[in-house]
Amino acid sequence: MNDSILQTSNFIKDIIEKDKANNHDLTIMTRFPPEPNGYLHIGHAKSAYINFSLAKENNGICNLRFDDTNPTKENQIFVNSIKDDLAWLGLKWEKPTRYASDYFDKLYDFAKTLILNGDAYVCDLTPEEIRTFRGTLTNPGIDSPYRNREISENIELFEQMKNGCYEEGSRVLRTKIDMSSGNLNLRDPVIYRIIKTPEHHRTKNKWQIYPTYDFAHGQADSIEGVTHSICTLEFEDHKPLYDWLLEKLKIHHPQQIEFARLNLSFTVLSKRKLANLVSEKYVTGWDDPRMPTLAALRRRGYPPVAILNFCAEVGVAKRENTIDISLLEHHVRKELNQTASRILGVIDPVKLIIDNYPSNISETFEAINNPENPKAGTRKIPFSREIFIEKSDFMENPTGKFFRLTIGSEVRLKYAYIIKCTDVVKDPKSKEIVEIHCTYDPLSKGGVATDGRKIKGTLHWVSASDSIPAKIKIYDRLFTIEKPETETDYLKYFNNDSLITKTAQLEPSIISSKEGSNYQFERIGYFVLEKKYSNNNSPIFNQTVSLRDSKK
Ligand code: ATP
Ligand code: MG
Numbered sequence: 001m002n003d004s005i006l007q008t009s010n011f012i013k014d015i016i017e018k019d020k021a022n023n024h025d026l027t028i029m030t031r032f033p034p035e036p037n038g039y040l041h042i043g044h045a046k047s048a049y050i051n052f053s054l055a056k057e058n059n060g061i062c063n064l065r066f067d068d069t070n071p072t073k074e075n076q077i078f079v080n081s082i083k084d085d086l087a088w089l090g091l092k093w094e095k096p097t098r099y100a101s102d103y104f105d106k107l108y109d110f111a112k113t114l115i116l117n118g119d120a121y122v123c124d125l126t127p128e129e130i131r132t133f134r135g136t137l138t139n140p141g142i143d144s145p146y147r148n149r150e151i152s153e154n155i156e157l158f159e160q161m162k163n164g165c166y167e168e169g170s171r172v173l174r175t176k177i178d179m180s181s182g183n184l185n186l187r188d189p190v191i192y193r194i195i196k197t198p199e200h201h202r203t204k205n206k207w208q209i210y211p212t213y214d215f216a217h218g219q220a221d222s223i224e225g226v227t228h229s230i231c232t233l234e235f236e237d238h239k240p241l242y243d244w245l246l247e248k249l250k251i252h253h254p255q256q257i258e259f260a261r262l263n264l265s266f267t268v269l270s271k272r273k274l275a276n277l278v279s280e281k282y283v284t285g286w287d288d289p290r291m292p293t294l295a296a297l298r299r300r301g302y303p304p305v306a307i308l309n310f311c312a313e314v315g316v317a318k319r320e321n322t323i324d325i326s327l328l329e330h331h332v333r334k335e336l337n338q339t340a341s342r343i344l345g346v347i348d349p350v351k352l353i354i355d356n357y358p359s360n361i362s363e364t365f366e367a368i369n370n371p372e373n374p375k376a377g378t379r380k381i382p383f384s385r386e387i388f389i390e391k392s393d394f395m396e397n398p399t400g401k402f403f404r405l406t407i408g409s410e411v412r413l414k415y416a417y418i419i420k421c422t423d424v425v426k427d428p429k430s431k432e433i434v435e436i437h438c439t440y441d442p443l444s445k446g447g448v449a450t451d452g453r454k455i456k457g458t459l460h461w462v463s464a465s466d467s468i469p470a471k472i473k474i475y476d477r478l479f480t481i482e483k484p485e486t487e488t489d490y491l492k493y494f495n496n497d498s499l500i501t502k503t504a505q506l507e508p509s510i511i512s513s514k515e516g517s518n519y520q521f522e523r524i525g526y527f528v529l530e531k532k533y534s535n536n537n538s539p540i541f542n543q544t545v546s547l548r549d550s551k552k
Contacts, residue, residue, distance in 0.1 A: 010316045012050070012257055016058060016228060019255075028060030029227045032086075032093070033100075033217065035067040036078035036201075038271040039286040039293040040085045042307065042328070043262040049311040050259070051230055052091045063224055064093035068101045069216045071200040079201070081286075085294040089304045100216045101202045103223055107211045108162065110219055110249055111173055111192055115154045119248050120191065121147055122157040123174045130172070133179075134187050140180035141187045147176060161194055164208040168194045173209075177244060185241045191215035218242040218256075219249070226254040232261040233320065262314060263322040266477040267292045268485045277478075282494050289542050290478045290498050300475070301518050301528025301544035306335040322483060329545045336518055336526045336544065341369045344381060344414065344460045345506040345521040347472060349388035351464060352436040354419060357385040362463065365415040365446075367507075379509050383416050386464040388505045390523075393459050394436055396424065403457035405436065411457040414522065418444035418455055460522045467505040471540045472527070474500045503538075510539065523547065 020026050030051040034044060055062035064086065068074050086093065100107075114120035123146045125133060135141035149157075161171055173192035181187055192209050199205050211219075218241075221229045235242075236258045246253045261269075268274060269292060277283050277291070287295035297307065310331040314323055344367070362384040370376035393404045393411075405411050410420045417440040425435040443450045447458070476498045484490040510519075510529070517529050519541075526544040534540045 008315060012316055015257060028055055028058040029225055030055045030230060031063040031065050031226050033065045033067045034082050036082060037073040038078060039081050039295050041269050041293045042264060043269040045089060045294060045307055046262045046311045048086060048091055049308055050316055061094045063098050065098035065220060068099050069210050069213060071195060071198055074201060076201045081295060088298060099202060100220050103220055104203060104207055106223060107216060107219055113249060115158060116151060118151060120173055120175050121149050122154050122171055124171050127169055134184060143179050161209050166194055168196055183237060183240055185238050189214055189241060214238060214241055218245055221254045222246055222252045225252060229254045229256045231258055233258045259316040260318060260320045263485060264292060265322050265325045265482045266479050268490060273490060290475050300542055302332050303335045306331040326549050332545050338372050340518040340520045340526055342520045342522050343507050343510060344462055345504050346388045346390050346462055347502055347504045347524060348391040349505045350391045350433060350436060352387050352389050352438060354385050354438050354440045356439045359385050367415050381507050382463045382466040384463045384465055387461045388464055388467060389459050389461050410455055411459050412447040412455045413461050414458050417441060418449055462505050462507050466508045468508055468510060469538045470504050470506050471534055471538055472502045472504045474543045
């Protein structure tokens with residue numbers, strides 16, 4: 001794991017430092033508590049990173065705890081994907097993996113303690129009535145008619161709820177706090193509800209009642225011995241309840257600390273909105289490479305360390321803001337520039353024929369795998385009379401400073417020769433250029449002119465008969481506006497050009513590459529091999545990020 005967060009200070013670190021100064025034996029314990037009801041996204045990565053790195057830099061412990069208190073939305077598939085994603089990021093949690101459901105017995109006992117102390121009661125109001133009775137920010141709530149039930153009756157009803165004697169929605173267990181509190185979370189919040197179907201993915205049909213998030217979360221933190229319970233700002237209003245419950249139960253009292261969640265431009269991070277993109281088929285799944293989920297970013301070829309470096313740079317703050325997605329892309333480029341092998345690949349090919357190059361020979365040239373890393377070595381690339389170059393590298397009537405190919409001009413073919421354009425052949429109907437004709441300077445092997453003349457442009461190319469056709473998926477931003485998250489009709493701003501598929505021609509060395517390998521296609525961008533063989537036998541590459549930030 002990278003250690004960059006270690007170098008900067010932030011308000012959470014300040015709190016931890018102070019706590020350690022006051023208690024020299026304190027072992028810092030944090031936790032990352034995802035609900036297994038969706039895939040992790042880049043915002044979760046930030047939360048996980050903060051929790052894991054705070055523990056690590058303090059020689060402490062970070063638990064992974066699944067907040068699995070709602071069987072209607074949660075399942076094992078999400079549990080597995082969350083574990084995979086965290087492992088992929090290189091975040092190591094304390095074993096064993098924790099589950100809120102591990103504590104269902106204990107939580108049930110805690111609830112009974114509250115009842116016995118007169119701090120909780122079974123309420124028979126309907127969910128609708130509970131909402132109405134709660135009041136509003138300006139109006140106090142109204143006490144439930146069941147608020148003053150006898151303790152013994154409450155105990156009996158709660159046990160019957162547990163035993164499945166009542167229908168879903170017919171009864172709940174509520175704390176008895178204050179129906180006129182200025183904080184709506186303290187107006188006798190529900191702490192247990194009846195859920196009969198579906199089965200829980202771990203406890204199966206053992207339970208007919210489940211604790212709410214508010215009841216499970218703080219108590220689970222306490223059971224595990226968490227010292228600093230770090231969460232996002234929306235829980236600030238829940239903190240008085242978090243504290244109230246721990247005080248009433250007289251158990252270990254972790255400190256809840258809130259920070260601002262990550263918002264990223266041109267995408268959405270709300271699980272509900274992401275789920276909509278999937279169910280409405282705007283994308284092919286949670287791991288569609290356009291999504292901000294970790295599963296998608298992995299398919300897209302983002303190196304995990306780039307994501308951690310991004311999280312470290314973004315840091316923690318108390319105020320919400322939107323981070324420019326280009327900052328994330330910057331970290332991806334920075335990392336891939338160091339690690340990705342270079343290859344020559346032509347995305348929009350047009351044929352180029354070197355008329356004075358013999359048709360019966362071919363040569364190979366030595367190409368550098370990674371100029372940033374000499375240890376990456378070299379490879380051989382074949383060269384022949386007919387090659388492909390990028391359509392955009394030729395202009396018939398160039399404007400301004402165009403140092404690439406045009407009739408009469410010279411360019412260097414990377415690693416090969418200097419060529420001069422003599423003519424083009426067009427399709428008689430479409431007038432599109434179908435062939436570019438050139439001559440080469442046989443003395444310019446390696447791309448250097450013997451007479452010292454300066455050649456400004458260098459083009460990438462592939463030998464036509466040796467190249468491998470590949471399917472290339474080029475991605476753009478998911479939405480056309482910067483802050484789709486704040487729009488109710490956000491789907492209206494879906495970027496219909498967010499995926500373009502092309503057939504490229506790549507140098508033959510990619511035949512031996514492994515799925516998941518990152519490449520820089522020289523002069524174009526970074527790509528990852530998604531599948532070695534597609535239906536028509538050609539490999540599929542995903543574009544990770546363009547070589548430069550063209551949106552700046
Ligand atoms: P839900 O609406 O389902 O609760 P959630 O995104 O909060 O969605 P959780 O699984 O509860 O999902 O999140 C796990 C942890 O990640 C929580 O501590 C949550 O606060 C944090 N988290 C979620 N989204 C972000 C975000 N955008 N930035 C930072 N942290 C986040
Ligand atoms: Mg949540």
